[in-house]
Amino acid sequence: MADNRLKTVLITGASSGIGAAYAQRFARRGHDLVLVARNRERMEAAAARLRSGAGVAVDVLPADLTAPAELAVVEARLRDDRRIGVLVSNAGAALKSGFAAADLDELERLIRLNVIAVTRLAGAVAPRFVAEGRGAIVNISSVVALAPEIMPGVYAATKSYVLTLSQSLQAELGPQGVYVQAVLPAATRTEIFERSGLSTDAIPVMMDVGELVDAALVGFDREEAVTIPPLPELGQWENFAAARKAMLPNFRQEHAAARYRA
Template sequence: MSQKPTVLVTGASTGLGAIYADRFARRGHDLVLVARDAARMQELAKRLRTEAGVKIDILQADLTKDTDLAKVETRLRDDKHIGILVNNAGAAAHGNFLQQTGDELANLVALNVTALTRLANAVAPRFAQAGEGAIINITSVVALAPELGLTVYGATKAFVLFLTQGLHLELGPKGVYVQAVLPAATRTEIWERSGRDVNTLTGVMEADELVDAALVGFDRRELITIPPLPNADQWNTLEAARQAMLPNLAQSHAAERYRAKAA
């Protein structure tokens, strides 16, 4: 691309999405902002047009609705100026698994999993054909920690982590960069919307610090970026242990430990 690519950001009206929009605008990228709250996006766009001098389009969309999601997919497929997708839109549900309803969980999966996957799928073929482009998927450290009790939310974020790793293997050789960003507790409106008080938590990172750290990982072309993790060797050790298992997973017979006769 001769010019800086346009960046499409989902969940762009507030929180991490709004900060990603701000940071990419200040880097000189035009933007396409996607969220449900058009008024907030208009306010953000007005400020960034003035402060950064970039072009900004707004797509009001509820990504849990097929018609709205299809509109964003079409933009990603057809707009050759878009060279970076920030898959940020996401939500958490109230309560724990026993308290959550089927409809609540379906909406959670629709946004955190289905919409994110479809948007990546919409843009990936064009990126692969061009031999360039980037997809940033916002997941969570909860993907690594079922002990935290956010069962379905964590499962959706584990899906996003796996998806990113798989896309890296498939798209990386074609010149497409894919990044998974794993925040821990971050001060955004997701807490209030899921009925939790962020002020009762410890170790909460400010959203701007999280995005700035994630963009350091982006510039380094990291596959996995975990801004709160002090020691990267811990992730590397976990990944090495997983890799070490792979040759042992394809066997013609059950492992000996499962074939011992009962006493």
């Protein structure tokens, strides 16, 4: 990966939780920042602390990423601001209900935030990164991308999309100098539970958000394509990935497998 140490970092969902922790960590590293979230007042307060504490430049860009016009403003910033060398797509939400009691409007809003915004932001910045031969895209997925039975409804599906998109982008853009990382947190102490109306009673343990982001940045520095901070053994992920790749040659067949033929 090209050296992005002096490049500006744009972080979505930057007013709290994982996004705020990323902002603090990148500021400590000397990066200037562009903070994106809906809550201007909260971001302005955070920006003031980061400017005084770390001596970096911090721009605040209020936006609701589910609103096409506001998302377009962030896309334009990524396309046009050549100082930005790292995109952290962190903004996301969850829902407490599954499909048996689905509010379709809420489902669509979730998909707009967790899927469409992540896709469009990556698509806005990728051509410039490729032209420059450097840049990094960090997409926050979730361990439920690998375990959809843990959480009902569409949330796991959106995070599975983020993981697959990140892997696809890394395969396409990696050889052209662009680093793409998917981060898969487990349950982490953030406001997503309160905002989504989800209960934490059934969750025995939760990771501290600072520890999560510190671990994710270790993976970033190592240029990992997939970082799973709670996973104790790297070999488990490597075995999973190897099993998937072992199937690939069998997907290109003229006929259905014998087990499906009478």
